[in-house]
Amino acid sequence: MKLLEERIKKDGVIKEGNVVKVDSFLNHQMDVQLFLEMAKEFKSKFASHNINKILTIESSGIGIAAIVALEFGVPVVFAKKSKSINIDGDMYTAEVESFTHKCKNQVIVSKKFLGPEDRVLIIDDFLANGCALQGLISIVNESGASVEGIGIAIEKGFQSGGRAIRNLGFHLESLAIIDSMDAATQSIEFRAQES
Amino acid sequence: MKLLEERIKKDGVIKEGNVVKVDSFLNHQMDVQLFLEMAKEFKSKFASHNINKILTIESSGIGIAAIVALEFGVPVVFAKKSKSINIDGDMYTAEVESFTHKCKNQVIVSKKFLGPEDRVLIIDDFLANGCALQGLISIVNESGASVEGIGIAIEKGFQSGGRAIRNLGFHLESLAIIDSMDAATQSIEFRAQES
Numbered sequence: 001m002k003l004l005e006e007r008i009k010k011d012g013v014i015k016e017g018n019v020v021k022v023d024s025f026l027n028h029q030m031d032v033q034l035f036l037e038m039a040k041e042f043k044s045k046f047a048s049h050n051i052n053k054i055l056t057i058e059s060s061g062i063g064i065a066a067i068v069a070l071e072f073g074v075p076v077v078f079a080k081k082s083k084s085i086n087i088d089g090d091m092y093t094a095e096v097e098s099f100t101h102k103c104k105n106q107v108i109v110s111k112k113f114l115g116p117e118d119r120v121l122i123i124d125d126f127l128a129n130g131c132a133l134q135g136l137i138s139i140v141n142e143s144g145a146s147v148e149g150i151g152i153a154i155e156k157g158f159q160s161g162g163r164a165i166r167n168l169g170f171h172l173e174s175l176a177i178i179d180s181m182d183a184a185t186q187s188i189e190f191r192a193q194e195s
Numbered sequence: 196m197k198l199l200e201e202r203i204k205k206d207g208v209i210k211e212g213n214v215v216k217v218d219s220f221l222n223h224q225m226d227v228q229l230f231l232e233m234a235k236e237f238k239s240k241f242a243s244h245n246i247n248k249i250l251t252i253e254s255s256g257i258g259i260a261a262i263v264a265l266e267f268g269v270p271v272v273f274a275k276k277s278k279s280i281n282i283d284g285d286m287y288t289a290e291v292e293s294f295t296h297k298c299k300n301q302v303i304v305s306k307k308f309l310g311p312e313d314r315v316l317i318i319d320d321f322l323a324n325g326c327a328l329q330g331l332i333s334i335v336n337e338s339g340a341s342v343e344g345i346g347i348a349i350e351k352g353f354q355s356g357g358r359a360i361r362n363l364g365f366h367l368e369s370l371a372i373i374d375s376m377d378a379a380t381q382s383i384e385f386r387a388q389e390s
Contacts, residue, residue, distance in 0.1 A: 029272045029308040032264045059253035059273065066258040067265060069227045076258065077224045113224040 001041050001175040004153065005190050007034060008176055014183045018156065026153060027060035027125050035064050038175055039071035042121070042151040045173045049148035051121045053077060053114070055140065057107060057132055064153060065123040072121070077113045079136060081105040092142045094135035107135045109143075116144035127152040127174060130161025137170070154178065157191050196236050196370040199348065200385050202229060203371055209378045213351065221348060222255035222320050230259050233370055234266035237316070237346040240368045244343035246316045248272060248309070250335065252302060252327055259348060260318040267316070272308045274331060276300040287337045289330035302330045304338075311339035322347040322369060325356025332365070349373065352386050 013021040025031040054076040056065035062078050069076035082105070091108040114120070122136050133150065140147050147170060155162045155174035165172050177191035208216040220226040249271040251260035257273050264271035277300070286303040309315070317331050328345065335342050342365060350357045350369035360367050372386040 023305065024307065025270075028275070028305055029270050030261060030264070031270055032261055033268070035261070036265060059257060059275070062254060062257040063261040063271065063273075066225060066227055066230070066261045069225070070231060070262060070265075073228070075220075075224050075226055078254070078258075080223070080254070110218065110223055112219065 001038065001193075003034070003037055004176045007031075008154065008178075009188060012188070014181045014186050014188060016183045018158070018181065020154070020178065020181060020188070022154065026064075030063045032063070032067060035067040036071070038064065038153060039068040041175060042068055042123070042173070043071050046121055046149040046151065046171070049119060049121070049171075051119055051148055053118045053120050053145070054123055055079065055109070055114070055120050055136055056123045057081070057136060060126075061124040064125055068121070068123050068151065076123075077109060079107045079109045079139065082108050092139045094138040094142075096135035097131045107132075107139065109139050111143070114140065114143040114145050118143070118145035119148045120145050121148055122150045123152075125153045127155040127161050127165075127172075128159045130159075130164055133161065133165060137165075149173065151175075196233065196388075198229070198232055199371045202226075203349065203373075204383060207383070209376045209381050209383060211378045213353070213376065215349070215373065215376060215383070217349065221259075225258045227258070227262060230262040231266070233259065233348060234263040236370060237263055237318070237368070238266050241316055241344040241346065241366070244314065244316070244366075246314055246343055248313045248315050248340070249318055250274065250304070250309070250315050250331055251318045252276070252331060255321075256319040259320055263316070263318050263346065271318075272304060274302045274304045274334065277303050287334045289333040289337075291330035292324075292326045302327075302334065304334050306338070309335065309338040309340050313338070313340035314343045315340050316343055317345045318347075320348045322350040322356050322360075322367075323354045325354075325359055328356065328360060332360075344368065346370075 054069040057079040065076045094107045150172040152174040155177045157177040157179045179189045179191045181188040249264040252274040260271045345367040347369040350372045352372040352374045374384045374386045376383040
């Protein structure tokens, strides 16, 4: 999505260690007008899937997912991160490792809000090694719902998460895929995509 | 706001200890169509304030705040909860106590995204003792921005948070104010309001 790629080039800050900071418009301050354009793009990419629920994970996925849900006209559920081990039986759970915070989190979704009747579009802001996404897919599978699609704002194409998910046959669409970036020159290369 | 009050009566579950669970439409699964109606209500209540930024706090405020921001046509910033004590000088910080989780959290906002030019509408899903809200107000004050208004979905009117904030002269609007509730009979009384 050219609009997002140009925004990353304009306002993203590349740091050592293959980190790109997009906190001015994506995951601390949020440009919801941009989110609306992204939501329209997801709507067109997943139009044929008859989505009836959006699933995301707290916290930085929630803003995008809420506006995607508005565009699709369906509810959104966000998975919660929990450190507690005493989860009662009313919750689907998965364990995910956080790249940023270097810790393991349990991720939970109430069984009331996901079931076999659900056709789910998973939305998140970033895809790198794919740990969070694998946790969400595992929760959808546990519920008996179907993962109809996965929509990501920014994928780090040089990490393995996206390839693994595509190899598993999921319909994954990332609006911007970073193939390489360089903190010294602040240069960034995106993978060529259709739109 | 009658629509929200009716939804709380229909889908809210009252638990012992003055807890009302609204996780089916407000803070786990989110009914974004309802959020859009709530956003229109906030827009009309704060129309005269020339708001240019929405501020909320992770996680459950983010969904509502994103859709309110879309309605106002302004960006939204969400304050992050942080356990770390080593916050660098680029952050505004406040300490808040969590009623639900019984722990103290540091709340942080990057200095890049809040400053004297900002006319802020604070949005959150719940107001009870007001600790989170006091932290957000403190951060806005520290930044030199002005708190133009505070928009809350559900206020527990029998706790002191709302009264204290109103006594301080803030323009606080809660779309539903619970005056009393009873887990045994699942009955709930709302304070009479204009709309």
